[in-house]
Every structure is written in C-alpha cells, then in structure tokens.
Amino acid sequence: xxxxxxxxxxxxxxxxxxxxxxxxxxxxGNPYLxxxxxxxxxxxxxxxxxxxxxxxxxxxxxxxxxxxxxxxSFHLKKPSALVSDSALYFCAVSFYxxxxxxxxxxxxxxxxxx
Amino acid sequence: xxxxxxxxxYKIIEKRQSVAFWCNPISGHATLYWYQQILGQGPKLxxxxxxxxxxxxxxxxxxxxxxxxxxxxxxxxxxxxxKLEDSAVxxxxxxxxxxxxxxxxxxxxxxxxxx
Numbered sequence: 001x002x003x004x005x006x007x008x009x010x011x012x013x014x015x016x017x018x019x020x021x022x023x024x025x026x027x028x029g030n031p032y033l034x035x036x037x038x039x040x041x042x043x044x045x046x047x048x049x050x051x052x053x054x055x056x057x058x059x060x061x062x063x064x065x066x067x068x069x070x071x072x073s074f075h076l077k078k079p080s081a082l083v084s085d086s087a088l089y090f091c092a093v094s095f096y097x098x099x100x101x102x103x104x105x106x107x108x109x110x111x112x113x114x
Numbered sequence: 115x116x117x118x119x120x121x122x123x124y125k126i127i128e129k130r131q132s133v134a135f136w137c138n139p140i141s142g143h144a145t146l147y148w149y150q151q152i153l154g155q156g157p158k159l160x161x162x163x164x165x166x167x168x169x170x171x172x173x174x175x176x177x178x179x180x181x182x183x184x185x186x187x188x189x190x191x192x193x194x195x196x197k198l199e200d201s202a203v204x205x206x207x208x209x210x211x212x213x214x215x216x217x218x219x220x221x222x223x224x225x226x227x228x229x
Contacts, residue, residue, distance in 0.1 A: 004156075034217060043118070043205055043220035044157070051216070090156050100145065100209065100216060101170055104156025 002027045004093050006105035013081045014113050021076040021108045023091030031093045033074040034102065035065055038088040047089075050074060061085070081112045116140065118221035120206050126227045132194035135224045139187070139208030145169075147218060148181055148191050149205040157205055163189065164211070193226075201228045 003026045013019045025031060032051050036044040048059025050067040058064045065076045074091060091105040119138040127133050139146050144165050149157035160179065161171040166186040174181070178197070183189040193200055203225050207218040 032216065036220075041222075043120075043222045044207075046217045046219060049217050092156070094216070100147075100218075101159045101162065102147075102149075102157070102218060104158070106154075106156050 002031075002093060002095075002103050004091050004103055004105040006089075006091055006108045008108050009106070010109050010111070012111045012113060015083055016080050019078050019081040019085070019110065019112070021089050021091075021110060023074045023076065023105060025072050025074065025091075025093050027072075027093055027095075029095060031095060033065075033067060034092045034094070035059065035063070035074075035076050036090045036092060036104075038090065038107075044090065047076070083112045083114050086110055086112045118206055118208055118219055120204075120221035120224055122224055123222060124225050124227075126229065127196055128229050129198055130195040132192065133196055133226060134193075135191045135204050135206075135226075137189045137191070137206030137221060139189075139206070140219055142210070143208035143219075144186070144211050145209045146183055146189050147207040147209075148189070149207065149220075151203040151205055151223070153202070160191070160204075196226075196228045198228050201226055 005024045034049045035047040038044050050057050055067040088107050090107050092102040094102045121136050146163045148160040151157040160174045161181045162169040163183040166183050181191045203223040205223045206221045209218045
C-alpha cells in the first residue's frame with residue numbers, strides 16, 4: 001500500500017536560515033512526487049514535482065527538493081527562509097497508471113520567525 | 115489563465131440535509147478531481163473524472179455522495195443526507211493528461227459544516 005510520511009507536524013526556523021521539511025514514502029513501483037503549500041483559507045498551491053531525471057528539482061518561490069531513491073525521501077528545502085513562507089506544506093505521491101490519485105501526507109506547519 | 119473555480123466557499127447545514135458543490139476546472143484540463151480534507155489531515159481523493167467518465171471512485175461513500183461531470187467540463191458533488199463526520203473542506207482540482215504536466219491545480223475549496 002502506498003503511504004507518505006511527514007514526520008514533523010511543526011517546523012520552526014528563523015528568517016534567513018535554511019529550512020528543510022521532511023517527507024518519506026513507501027510505495028511499490030516508480031512514484032511521482034510532489035510538494036504543495038496551503039495558506040489559510042486557500043486551496044493547495046503546487047510547488048514542485050519529481051517525475052524522472054535529475055534528482056534535484058527546483059520549484060516556485062525558491063524551493064527545491066531532492067529525490068533520494070535509496071532513502072525513499074523527498075525533502076523540501078530552501079536556502080533562506082522568509083516570513084511569508086509560513087504555511088502548511090504537504091508532500092504527495094502518485095502513479096501515472098491511468099488513475100492519477102494523489103496520496104498526501106498529513107502536512108507540516110512551517111513557521112518562520114522574524 | 116483562470117484557476118479552478120469553486121462555489122460556494124462556505125456552507126453550514128444540519129445533519130440529514132442535502133448539499134451540492136460546484137467546480138469549474140482550468141480550461142482544457144481533461145481530468146477533474148474531488149478531494150475531502152478533514153481538519154488536521156491531508157486531502158483524500160473522493161472521485162476522479164477523465165472528461166465525463168469516472169476513472170476512480172473507490173473512496174466515494176456512494177450511499178450518500180454522488181458526483182457528475184456531464185459535459186466533461188464543470189462538475190457537481192452532492193451529499194445526501196449529510197452526517198456530522200462530513201464536516202470538511204471539499205477541494206476540486208484539475209490537471210492535464212500529459213504526464214509531463216501532471217501536477218494538479220486546486221481550487222479554493224468549500225468549507226462544509228454539518229451541525
């Protein structure tokens with residue numbers, strides 16, 4: 001069965017410091033991996049994806065993520081956090097097998113402290 | 115490019131009443147999804163359409179939930195009768211079928227409160 005784990009419910013980081021939001025997955029086959037961000041009272045916004053190719057993917061707002069197949073991880077990173085990055089972040093996995101169902105993690109709330 | 119539109123944004127009903135949500139996807143997106151997001155959890159897929167056909171509805175509680183996408187564009191999700199545990203945000207998303215652009219784009223959601 002497919003599953004996605006975000007081991008940290010809450011991550012706090014000082015403004016200007018690097019940030020990491022962790023994600024691990026357990027799936028069979030070759031997954032597609034995604035990060036989404038959710039601001040209060042708004043829908044999810046797509047940040048980046050890994051489909052194939054280079055393990056380091058760059059996305060919106062300066063975020064990047066590294067696909068690590070041996071560790072089954074897809075951690076989200078940013079070199080320098082902004083207060084405006086404070087939001088709820090979701091990791092998700094899907095398979096391009098007809099049904100493109102996204103399986104989401106439980107989310108990590110990121111707070112950037114000024 | 116206009117995003118995914120949903121209405122209403124908020125709805126409060128009493129248990130056993132019925133409710134309907136509407137979604138208009140991004141123009142040209144053949145695939146449409148409805149998700150349920152309960153507070154404190156990640157979204158969970160309810161149903162996926164490809165044009166006007168159902169691809170996956172395995173997680174849809176079919177005794178009370180129904181959805182349609184008659185003309186392959188906009189879609190409605192209905193709950194009848196509603197239960198207290200249906201209180202959640204209902205998210206609509208759409209995507210291209212091209213695997214190179216497979217990311218889903220989400221609407222703002224409808225927050226349903228069942229009293």
